[in-house]
Amino acid sequence: MSxxxxxxxxxxxADAAGVSPAAVSYALRGIQVSExxxxxxxxxxxxxxxxxxxxxxxxxxxxxxxxGILGPSLEDLWQQRLVxxxxxxxxxxxxxxxxxxxxxxPMRQRVLATQLRDQQVDxxxxxxxxxxxxxxxxxxxxxxxxxxxxxxxxRGAVGEVLFDNRTGVxxxxxxxxxxxxRRIAVLRxxxxxxxxxxxxIYVGAEAERxxxxxxxxxxxxxxxxxxxxxxxxxxxxxxxxxxxxxxDSIAYGVYAAARELELRIPGDLxxxxxxxxxxxILLAPPLTSFSWDTERLVDVAVGxxxxxxxxxxxxxxxxxxxxxxxxxxxxxxxxx
Amino acid sequence: MSxxxxxxxxxxxADAAGVSPAAVSYALRGIQVSExxxxxxxxxxxxxxxxxxxxxxxxxxxxxxxxGILGPSLEDLWQQRLVxxxxxxxxxxxxxxxxxxxxxxPMRQRVLATQLRDQQVDxxxxxxxxxxxxxxxxxxxxxxxxxxxxxxxxRGAVGEVLFDNRTGVxxxxxxxxxxxxRRIAVLRxxxxxxxxxxxxIYVGAEAERxxxxxxxxxxxxxxxxxxxxxxxxxxxxxxxxxxxxxxDSIAYGVYAAARELELRIPGDLxxxxxxxxxxxILLAPPLTSFSWDTERLVDVAVGxxxxxxxxxxxxxxxxxxxxxxxxxxxxxxxxx
DNA sequence: TCGGTTAAGTGAAGCGGTTCAGAACATCCT
DNA sequence: AGGATGTTCTGAACCGCTTCACTTAACCGA
Numbered sequence: 001m002s003x004x005x006x007x008x009x010x011x012x013x014a015d016a017a018g019v020s021p022a023a024v025s026y027a028l029r030g031i032q033v034s035e036x037x038x039x040x041x042x043x044x045x046x047x048x049x050x051x052x053x054x055x056x057x058x059x060x061x062x063x064x065x066x067x068g069i070l071g072p073s074l075e076d077l078w079q080q081r082l083v084x085x086x087x088x089x090x091x092x093x094x095x096x097x098x099x100x101x102x103x104x105x106p107m108r109q110r111v112l113a114t115q116l117r118d119q120q121v122d123x124x125x126x127x128x129x130x131x132x133x134x135x136x137x138x139x140x141x142x143x144x145x146x147x148x149x150x151x152x153x154x155r156g157a158v159g160e161v162l163f164d165n166r167t168g169v170x171x172x173x174x175x176x177x178x179x180x181x182r183r184i185a186v187l188r189x190x191x192x193x194x195x196x197x198x199x200x201i202y203v204g205a206e207a208e209r210x211x212x213x214x215x216x217x218x219x220x221x222x223x224x225x226x227x228x229x230x231x232x233x234x235x236x237x238x239x240x241x242x243x244x245x246x247x248d249s250i251a252y253g254v255y256a257a258a259r260e261l262e263l264r265i266p267g268d269l270x271x272x273x274x275x276x277x278x279x280x281i282l283l284a285p286p287l288t289s290f291s292w293d294t295e296r297l298v299d300v301a302v303g304x305x306x307x308x309x310x311x312x313x314x315x316x317x318x319x320x321x322x323x324x325x326x327x328x329x330x331x332x333x334x335x336x
Numbered sequence: 337m338s339x340x341x342x343x344x345x346x347x348x349x350a351d352a353a354g355v356s357p358a359a360v361s362y363a364l365r366g367i368q369v370s371e372x373x374x375x376x377x378x379x380x381x382x383x384x385x386x387x388x389x390x391x392x393x394x395x396x397x398x399x400x401x402x403x404g405i406l407g408p409s410l411e412d413l414w415q416q417r418l419v420x421x422x423x424x425x426x427x428x429x430x431x432x433x434x435x436x437x438x439x440x441x442p443m444r445q446r447v448l449a450t451q452l453r454d455q456q457v458d459x460x461x462x463x464x465x466x467x468x469x470x471x472x473x474x475x476x477x478x479x480x481x482x483x484x485x486x487x488x489x490x491r492g493a494v495g496e497v498l499f500d501n502r503t504g505v506x507x508x509x510x511x512x513x514x515x516x517x518r519r520i521a522v523l524r525x526x527x528x529x530x531x532x533x534x535x536x537i538y539v540g541a542e543a544e545r546x547x548x549x550x551x552x553x554x555x556x557x558x559x560x561x562x563x564x565x566x567x568x569x570x571x572x573x574x575x576x577x578x579x580x581x582x583x584d585s586i587a588y589g590v591y592a593a594a595r596e597l598e599l600r601i602p603g604d605l606x607x608x609x610x611x612x613x614x615x616x617i618l619l620a621p622p623l624t625s626f627s628w629d630t631e632r633l634v635d636v637a638v639g640x641x642x643x644x645x646x647x648x649x650x651x652x653x654x655x656x657x658x659x660x661x662x663x664x665x666x667x668x669x670x671x672x
Numbered sequence: 673t674c675g676g677t678t679a680a681g682t683g684a685a686g687c688g689g690t691t692c693a694g695a696a697c698a699t700c701c702t
Numbered sequence: 703a704g705g706a707t708g709t710t711c712t713g714a715a716c717c718g719c720t721t722c723a724c725t726t727a728a729c730c731g732a
Contacts, residue, residue, distance in 0.1 A: 022719095022721080032680075058719090059719070080417075091436065100427065118390070255618050256617075282595075283619060355711075358712060362690095368711080369709095392688030392689040395689070
């Protein structure tokens with residue numbers, strides 16, 4: 001590897017074109033020099049197969065062209081989709097994605113975010129973080145942050161793409177209520193240690209309004225662990241007749257647990273997911289879930305970081321994505 | 337963003353500790369200087385909250401600490417898993433993953449790989465590439481490459497993690513043969529333009545041996561497009577009674593198409609996948625598939641790049657992963 | 673004709689580390 | 703005692719690009 005093939009540098013191009021390195025630098029970026037020189041330099045550069053060294057460029061310009069993407073756990077299928085899509089969009093805008101996941105540990109998420117900042121990423125896209133943690137707004141001081149899913153307090157983030165969780169929760173619970181379900185479990189991913197996530201507040205409020213007996217339980221994204229949690233929830237006395245999961249991945253765990261316990265879906269148990277992952281429709285039975293326009297979401301989020309990086313109008317933008325209940329076969333009227 | 341917070345540099349630390357910048361550089365990496373000085377420098381550094389600038393370090397040392405991971409398409413669930421896992425392992429070894437996907441276009445894969453090399457990644461992990469394309473072995477001259485799935489010709493790659501596709505194909509076809517299937521479609525991801533992928537050769541040989549009527553068709557990873565291809569395959573005259581897919585994602589497309597066409601699985605159609613993605617077990621019916629030890633695969637692959645990067649024994653290593661047929665409910669005896 | 677603009681291009685100083693050659697000093701061996 | 707050897711640390715030259723301040727030359731209007 002890296003044999004002594006001397007990389008052609010900007011100086012080589014400068015010499016060959018009979019101009020200064022500075023001129024080459026300008027020419028290749030199409031500024032400051034005459035059309036004529038630009039043309040000539042470009043030709044020489046391509047003849048020599050010159051490609052600017054991104055590292056040197058980053059050091060000199062202070063911009064790396066990299067955007068960090070940090071989600072709580074890439075075990076979650078939806079987040080996998082999210083990062084894949086984001087990487088694609090970033091690349092289309094000549095930026096690279098540095099993708100990290102916190103393995104479900106909120107503390108680790110902080111550490112990694114700091115690391116990413118120190119790694120000199122130009123921007124950061126954070127998929128659900130704990131909005132009550134001041135750490136994030138502080139971090140936003142030193143790097144352009146776009147938050148997905150949760151609003152960051154203060155004037156921190158340069159952009160926010162939020163889910164209308166309140167509506168989602170309402171629709172889900174109303175749907176289950178209408179089907180006769182009264183005892184419902186809500187499985188949410190592990191989040192804030194303080195337990196005061198907005199989602200939970202919404203759940204409480206709606207439960208009260210609809211006079212539902214709702215239990216909120218934290219469940220990891222990992223299929224195996226989610227299954228364990230679901231097993232516990234479903235095996236206990238006073239088993240809920242319906243489960244609402246804040247992630248399709250978690251709902252898959254419920255499916256697995258239900259199978260083990262020989263509970264039929266939707267006969268014995270109704271299940272609702274969140275995210276509407278493409279494969280959810282292929283499950284047995286197809287999963288009722290909330291869908292978002294993920295592509296648009298990613299487009300918007302990436303657009304926000306990039307424009308912030310380019311120093312564009314700092315006006316903070318907030319986009320709210322509406323949930324869309326896809327009713328399929330995993331929910332049914334409660335059997336008595 | 338990036339307010340005028342002057343980063344603390346190595347020089348600040350040097351001044352504060354009363355030594356030269358060089359000494360700090362050495363001390364922090366634990367070489368060349370006395371224990372005593374190391375200790376002192378470390379203390380000062382942490383007091384000042386000093387973190388070495390990775391970009392500057394990369395420029396000076398010629399090593400970025402980044403490893404590129406390039407797969408044909410992140411639409412494929414298994415590849416999503418692969419990169420997620422690889423990113424995690426790399427991070428554990430203090431390296432970052434630069435993840436790209438070629439969107440199913442082999443040509444694009446070449447372009448991106450070059451880009452990644454120019455981006456100064458220390459190593460490259462390539463998930464299936466066309467092994468007959470000399471481009472890859474040439475690229476291997478200038479960067480440490482580990483190839484997953486296909487062998488690279490020549491003494492190019494520093495490592496290879498191969499699937500024993502021959503065995504996989506044999507097992508799959510024998511399994512279907514034993515169930516009475518004679519007319520079988522094989523769906524493989526889009527690969528080499530020259531169509532001489534080993535997998536195809538194996539298929540041909542096995543088909544001949546077992547006297548099977550096998551049709552090999554190229555199908556994209558994307559669920560929607562895979563469904564389209566599957567629809568065509570299943571709707572034609574002389575419809576196969578079984579389909580073997582070289583990726584679970586593609587098998588999902590078959591499921592979707594079968595549903596549309598009202599073909600029952602496994603009643604009217606047997607389906608075998610490849611990769612055994614965790615959710616495949618939850619499908620209706622659970623998908624028969626080949627499983628690999630993905631975690632081990634990733635560990636090995638990452639280990640190979642890293643040791644090559646560290647200039648360790650250049651002996652090229654080749655590991656072959658054995659397939660493991662997980663027989664589930666998507667295959668059944670052929671109805672007559 | 674001449675000062676004032678403007679456009680095109682140059683030189684050199686960084687960016688923040690790493691690393692090589694050598695200085696300074698102590699230690700060892702004969 | 704004196705050269706050989708070793709250890710610890712320093713100075714300065716990079717790594718390859720960007721960018722600021724400045725020079726040159728061309729052009730302009732009065």
